[in-house]
Amino acid sequence: MKKSKVTLHPSYVVGDISPRLFGAFLEPIGSMVNGTMYNPKHPTADEQGFRGDVIEGLKKAGVPAVRLPGGNFVSGWRWKDSIGPKEERKQNLDLAWGQFIPNDVGHDEYLQWAEKIGAEAMYTINLGTGDLNDAIDIVEYTNFPGETYWSDLRIKNGHKDPYGVKVWYLGNEMDGPWQIASYEKDPKGYGILAHEVSKVMKFTDPSIETVACVSSCPFLSHYPDWDRKVLEECYESVDYISLHHYHSAPVGDIGALMAGVNAYEDYIRTEIALSDYMKTKYRSKHTMMISLDEYASSWREPKKASWGLNGRLPASTFYQFDPAKKLIHHDPDNMAAGGPPMLTGEVVSAVANASIGLLMLRHADRVKIGCATGGLSMYCASNHDNVWKGASYYTMTQLHEWAKGKSIMPVTETDTYHVDSYAIDDQNQYADIDNVPYVTAAAAYDEEKGELNVFVINGDWEDEHEFTLDVRGFGDYKLVENLVMADDGTMERNSHGNQTLHCPRPVSDAKVENGILSTVLKKLSWNVFRFEKN
Numbered sequence: 001m002k003k004s005k006v007t008l009h010p011s012y013v014v015g016d017i018s019p020r021l022f023g024a025f026l027e028p029i030g031s032m033v034n035g036t037m038y039n040p041k042h043p044t045a046d047e048q049g050f051r052g053d054v055i056e057g058l059k060k061a062g063v064p065a066v067r068l069p070g071g072n073f074v075s076g077w078r079w080k081d082s083i084g085p086k087e088e089r090k091q092n093l094d095l096a097w098g099q100f101i102p103n104d105v106g107h108d109e110y111l112q113w114a115e116k117i118g119a120e121a122m123y124t125i126n127l128g129t130g131d132l133n134d135a136i137d138i139v140e141y142t143n144f145p146g147e148t149y150w151s152d153l154r155i156k157n158g159h160k161d162p163y164g165v166k167v168w169y170l171g172n173e174m175d176g177p178w179q180i181a182s183y184e185k186d187p188k189g190y191g192i193l194a195h196e197v198s199k200v201m202k203f204t205d206p207s208i209e210t211v212a213c214v215s216s217c218p219f220l221s222h223y224p225d226w227d228r229k230v231l232e233e234c235y236e237s238v239d240y241i242s243l244h245h246y247h248s249a250p251v252g253d254i255g256a257l258m259a260g261v262n263a264y265e266d267y268i269r270t271e272i273a274l275s276d277y278m279k280t281k282y283r284s285k286h287t288m289m290i291s292l293d294e295y296a297s298s299w300r301e302p303k304k305a306s307w308g309l310n311g312r313l314p315a316s317t318f319y320q321f322d323p324a325k326k327l328i329h330h331d332p333d334n335m336a337a338g339g340p341p342m343l344t345g346e347v348v349s350a351v352a353n354a355s356i357g358l359l360m361l362r363h364a365d366r367v368k369i370g371c372a373t374g375g376l377s378m379y380c381a382s383n384h385d386n387v388w389k390g391a392s393y394y395t396m397t398q399l400h401e402w403a404k405g406k407s408i409m410p411v412t413e414t415d416t417y418h419v420d421s422y423a424i425d426d427q428n429q430y431a432d433i434d435n436v437p438y439v440t441a442a443a444a445y446d447e448e449k450g451e452l453n454v455f456v457i458n459g460d461w462e463d464e465h466e467f468t469l470d471v472r473g474f475g476d477y478k479l480v481e482n483l484v485m486a487d488d489g490t491m492e493r494n495s496h497g498n499q500t501l502h503c504p505r506p507v508s509d510a511k512v513e514n515g516i517l518s519t520v521l522k523k524l525s526w527n528v529f530r531f532e533k534n
């Protein structure tokens with residue numbers, strides 16, 4: 001059996017844990033909006049056509065924040081066509097995803113749905129086809145109390161109080177050659193635009209925070225130089241930078257899936273380094289924070305790959321058009337246009353995504369926002385008829401509920417493994433990944449409440465680990481609960497009929513002697529150790 005050890009001490013404080021760390025990302029593609037959020041024909045639908053079962057599920061789960069309404073979609077979306085009486089709204093094309101957008105779910109509906117689920121809405125504005133006026137108007141409509149054209153229109157449209165949206169994303173993936181009105185070829189131009197837009201949005205509502213795009217994926221060959229050029233122009237005027245990354249592994253290759261954490265770590269570290277370089281360059285007092293607002297680790301079927309390694313995919317791939325392409329017409333009562341199913345029921349997917357959560361906690365001083373793609377279905381899995389709790393429900397809710405206070409840096413001693421290079425497709429090509437740790441951890445310490453919660457993942461798919469957790473530095477703390485969810489090797493998922501096939505269950509085999517806990521970590525397991533002050 002392999003051995004792993006984690007040492008924690010209350011002096012090793014990383015930083016304050018942000019309440020926005022375990023949020024979700026929402027965009028009207030597949031069935032995320034049509035079918036899941038919105039289906040006027042669903043038996044639980046409310047007066048706005050929102051599914052009541054989904055609202056209830058998300059509310060109970062406590063999802064803290066949602067980044068909306070996209071995504072690539074937003075770079076061509078005319079939000080002004082989506083407000084007011086539904087029958088007067090315009091149906092537009094979404095050129096990013098090749099779909100009709102009837103705008104039955106519009107600007108107000110997105111924000112009101114977020115209110116209904118009790119989550120903070122974090123809003124992405126259109127900086128593709130949208131301009132400076134749009135940016136001013138949207139803040140005025142959304143946040144201004146009244147006595148201007150746009151704020152009075154919001155009141156007329158039924159929302160008297162300002163929505164009070166605090167976090168605003170200045171475009172989506174503006175470096176991506178796939179983006180409508182991309183700044184791929186002009187980082188300086190985007191940086192200047194982000195600076196000016198942030199400035200006027202803050203003139204309109206000085207309480208807001210803004211987020212600029214950096215490279216939307218560490219695979220793009222212009223990363224991280226594009227990012228540096230952007231930050232040179234807007235470092236002082238924005239509060240966060242937006243990171244996106246989708247880690248993919250060939251179906252069934254658990255080692256490659258779990259290695260995602262190394263890619264995210266490199267990406268976060270690089271963006272922190274770049275930001276801090278700017279801080280020094282500008283002799284600034286401002287410290288840039290990180291928003292990892294689209295992420296997921298998931299399985300993908302490899303396709304034949306033809307280009308070189310790591311993002312040398314020619315951008316021209318995105319300028320090719322298929323004359324036979326059909327536009328998607330959504331029917332909210334038919335989720336078949338749905339896109340790939342999110343893997344939320346199986347433990348290995350839950351654990352792989354939770355390992356990114358632990359990574360964010362280990363960088364809690366700088367990573368202040370996290371939005372999982374598919375995060376809403378992690379909090380509340382659903383199909384056409386029902387909702388249920390997948391394995392990710394438990395990891396997400398436990399992280400959100402128990403990762404409070406200060407993040408403590410774990411010192412982890414564990415074996416590592418190597419992943420050989422692999423390709424999923426022309427864009428997702430991985431060089432070998434060295435030093436992937438089997439065991440990763442994070443810890444949250446709330447001194448006032450006298451709580452220490454330790455999250456440990458054993459990503460080892462072959463071996464259990466003899467595990468030691470040294471919490472001697474905390475003195476008078478006793479273990480009050482130990483929960484474990486482990487893969488049983490079947491890869492079966494929870495379902496509406498069986499929501500606890502996989503769920504963390506209390507165990508009592510951990511021994512604690514003089515502040516040193518010892519136990520055995522099961523293969524591919526999620527482990528929570530909860531301590532309280534005596």
Ligand code: AHR
Binds near residue numbers: 172173
């Ligand atoms: O989640 C799907 C897409 O992935 C989003 O629209 C975009 O931001 C990213 O490329």
